[in-house]
Amino acid sequence: MRVCVCRSYRAELLYDHQLFMMNMNTALPKEMHTFWEKETCNQSSPSKKPKPPKPQNAITIAVSSRALFNMDLEQDIYEQQGMEDYLNYQIQHEMEPFAPGPAFPFIKAVEAVNTRLRELYPDSEELFDVVLMTSNHAHVGLRLINSINHHQLFLERFCMTGGNSPIGYLKAYHTNLYLSADSLKVREAIEAGIAAATVFSPGKITEVPETQLRVAFDGDAVLFSDESERIYKAHGLDKFFEHEKAHENKPLDHGPLKGFLEALGKLQQKFYAKGQRLDCPIRTYLVTARSAASSGTRALKTLRSWGLETDEALFLAGAPKGPMLEKIRPHIFFDDQMFHVEGAAELGTVAAHVPYGIAQKIPPKKDGKKDTSARQLE
Amino acid sequence: MENKKNHAGPLMIALQHDDLFDLNSVSTNTELPKGRAFTFIKAVQTVNERLVEQNKNESLLFEVILITKECSEDVKMKIVESVKHYDLEIGKFYFCKKEELKNTLQSNKVKLFLSTDRDDVHEALHSGISAALLYDQADHRVLKQLKVIFSGDVLGFSEDSLESYLEFELSEKQIETVKAAKICVKEFAVLIGQMRRRFGPENSPICICVLTTWGSRNVCASALKTLREWGLDVDEAFCLAGAPAHPILSIVNPHILWDGGFHNMRDLATLS
Numbered sequence: 138m139r140v141c142v143c144r145s146y147r148a149e150l151l152y153d154h155q156l157f158m159m160n161m162n163t164a165l166p167k168e169m170h171t172f173w174e175k176e177t178c179n180q181s182s183p184s185k186k187p188k189p190p191k192p193q194n195a196i197t198i199a200v201s202s203r204a205l206f207n208m209d210l211e212q213d214i215y216e217q218q219g220m221e222d223y224l225n226y227q228i229q230h231e232m233e234p235f236a237p238g239p240a241f242p243f244i245k246a247v248e249a250v251n252t253r254l255r256e257l258y259p260d261s262e263e264l265f266d267v268v269l270m271t272s273n274h275a276h277v278g279l280r281l282i283n284s285i286n287h288h289q290l291f292l293e294r295f296c297m298t299g300g301n302s303p304i305g306y307l308k309a310y311h312t313n314l315y316l317s318a319d320s321l322k323v324r325e326a327i328e329a330g331i332a333a334a335t336v337f338s339p340g341k342i343t344e345v346p347e348t349q350l351r352v353a354f355d356g357d358a359v360l361f362s363d364e365s366e367r368i369y370k371a372h373g374l375d376k377f378f379e380h381e382k383a384h385e386n387k388p389l390d391h392g393p394l395k396g397f398l399e400a401l402g403k404l405q406q407k408f409y410a411k412g413q414r415l416d417c418p419i420r421t422y423l424v425t426a427r428s429a430a431s432s433g434t435r436a437l438k439t440l441r442s443w444g445l446e447t448d449e450a451l452f453l454a455g456a457p458k459g460p461m462l463e464k465i466r467p468h469i470f471f472d473d474q475m476f477h478v479e480g481a482a483e484l485g486t487v488a489a490h491v492p493y494g495i496a497q498k499i500p501p502k503k504d505g506k507k508d509t510s511a512r513q514l515e
Numbered sequence: 516m517e518n519k520k521n522h523a524g525p526l527m528i529a530l531q532h533d534d535l536f537d538l539n540s541v542s543t544n545t546e547l548p549k550g551r552a553f554t555f556i557k558a559v560q561t562v563n564e565r566l567v568e569q570n571k572n573e574s575l576l577f578e579v580i581l582i583t584k585e586c587s588e589d590v591k592m593k594i595v596e597s598v599k600h601y602d603l604e605i606g607k608f609y610f611c612k613k614e615e616l617k618n619t620l621q622s623n624k625v626k627l628f629l630s631t632d633r634d635d636v637h638e639a640l641h642s643g644i645s646a647a648l649l650y651d652q653a654d655h656r657v658l659k660q661l662k663v664i665f666s667g668d669v670l671g672f673s674e675d676s677l678e679s680y681l682e683f684e685l686s687e688k689q690i691e692t693v694k695a696a697k698i699c700v701k702e703f704a705v706l707i708g709q710m711r712r713r714f715g716p717e718n719s720p721i722c723i724c725v726l727t728t729w730g731s732r733n734v735c736a737s738a739l740k741t742l743r744e745w746g747l748d749v750d751e752a753f754c755l756a757g758a759p760a761h762p763i764l765s766i767v768n769p770h771i772l773w774d775g776g777f778h779n780m781r782d783l784a785t786l787s
Contacts, residue, residue, distance in 0.1 A: 188756070191757070274716055275751055276749070278749070278752045282732050286732075293754060294754055297752040299722065299724075299751035309765075309766060
């Protein structure tokens with residue numbers, strides 16, 4: 138695992154070098170990919186669509202229609218004119234596919250990973266399974282199906298719950314991750330013990346890799362519990378440092394997205410087993426406000442005690458996360474604090490809010506001094 | 516071409532008495548204990564109430580007729596008494612032999628025959644009767660909504676998708692059954708569609724669902740289009756692509772599960 142310590146421009150240069158190195162390594166897979174494509178074309182039934190895996194074997198990602206597609210216009214109609222007008226509009230525009238939404242690149246990258254997994258392990262069901270989980274009425278169903286067809290997504294499973302809560306269905310599908318644009322549903326899911334996050338559209342479009350799925354996680358209250366954040370909030374920064382140092386060897390409790398990181402890790406192992414460590418199509422990042430010099434140790438030791446790791450760990454010591462994420466170009470970044478989510482989104486990263494832990498009890502800051510807030514977990 | 520017959524008029528449904536009442540448990544009361552069809556009939560009555568609320572002179576209401584096969588005079592009396600006791604809106608009673616079932620249903624223009632017995636439903640479908648499973652709801656909570664599930668696999672069937680059905684090894688006979696079932700259910704679908712349109716998308720006492728268990732999303736789309744052509748708007752749609760259906764069914768909790776006898780759904784409904 139590469140550890141990146143961001144203290145100054147020097148660190149950024151170091152990171153650029155690493156990025157360069159990464160790009161060198163990822164040059165290879167593209168060629169290999171074409172090679173594999175040629176191989177599969179020669180097989181007996183090239184036009185046969187692969188079957189979706191059984192839910193209990195797969196890593197199930199449930200995505201809402203507004204996370205997957207851009208439905209801003211339609212959402213406005215619903216809010217301003219009500220359900221009937223909204224449904225009529227959808228039906229009238231049925232043949233017009235939706236444009237991609239914030240989670241779209243993430244889902245495409247997930248599908249690319251599946252393609253690689255199927256090539257290496259044709260009989261395995263340890264794959265991603267993407268399910269469309271929407272509370273939309275089936276009236277919108279045809280437009281959604283047309284859109285899925287148009288974008289050639291491999292999405293054969295969906296639930297259109299006609300206004301009912303999707304929580305029961307999420308459980309029924311053993312959902313490993315739920316992405317929605319609706320923070321209320323996400324909150325419900327988190328409370329029901331399902332890893333979930335509210336996806337936000339980035340302020341500008343960033344090109345993300347097509348052949349490597351990149352997922353970035355905040356540490357506290359996302360991968361880890363919020364226990365340390367509580368200490369900081371109650372007793373301040375000094376007490377927080379003391380506490381973390383004293384408990385360096387005591388693993389933190391797990392947070393809502395630990396399971397998803399674990400699932401990604403399992404798939405990564407499958408690629409490593411086939412000799413694809415350097416050019417693995419899945420790459421994970423820890424992006425934390427903790428500091429490498431002090432509180433970061435406990436984070437790393439916790440991951441290690443769980444038998445997990447991220448490919449890269451970035452200890453920002455309170456520096457804003459946006460610029461670093463801009464460099465990484467992940468398909469998605471999970472954080473429990475809206476401040477960080479907004480900061481990331483502004484600079485072009487698809488950021489998702491995990492409504493978990495002590496940070497949710499604090500009212501959102503208005504146009505505040507971002508600098509002071511950034512130093513929360515130094 | 517669609518005939519321009521006036522579709523207003525009751526939507527006739529047939530139930531069997533041993534679904535409505537529990538004949539097996541011993542009871543000292545004069546009335547028979549409630550059976551598995553109870554939540555269904557209460558839901559149907561709710562729909563009728565809401566329809567009449569909107570229009571006093573509404574003629575398109577549910578009408579339930581009760582079919583009783585061979586039984587003693589005592590039991591017949593008990594049945595009639597029990598219906599009165601529970602204040603159930605049963606239009607007619609038919610005490611008939613099994614062989615007479617089809618004629619009885621046809622002469623009464625019954626659009627859907629319901630039973631909790633999967634074999635009964637299967638037999639009925641084979642003799643050309645429009646039939647569906649009365650899904651035994653584990654939860655006897657009385658909902659304010661009648662929930663109907665249609666199989667997307669059957670409704671979405673078309674000559675284009677024939678290839679994918681053959682891939683799953685359906686026999687010629689099964690394909691014919693599927694085609695026939697689709698035609699058979701149309702009358703019921705058209706009428707319940709008209710009923711459904713008396714209400715808006717929200718707060719409706721009828722909820723129409725389409726469940727596609729292994730067909731692709733395009734099969735599901737085809738099912739939605741078919742129902743729309745028949746004037747039936749769908750509220751909820753599920754496409755499982757081979758995932759087990761039981762967890763979904765236990766959340767949706769339908770009263771009526773119409774699958775045209777499609778064998779794949781055999782393992783779904785629990786008759787506990």
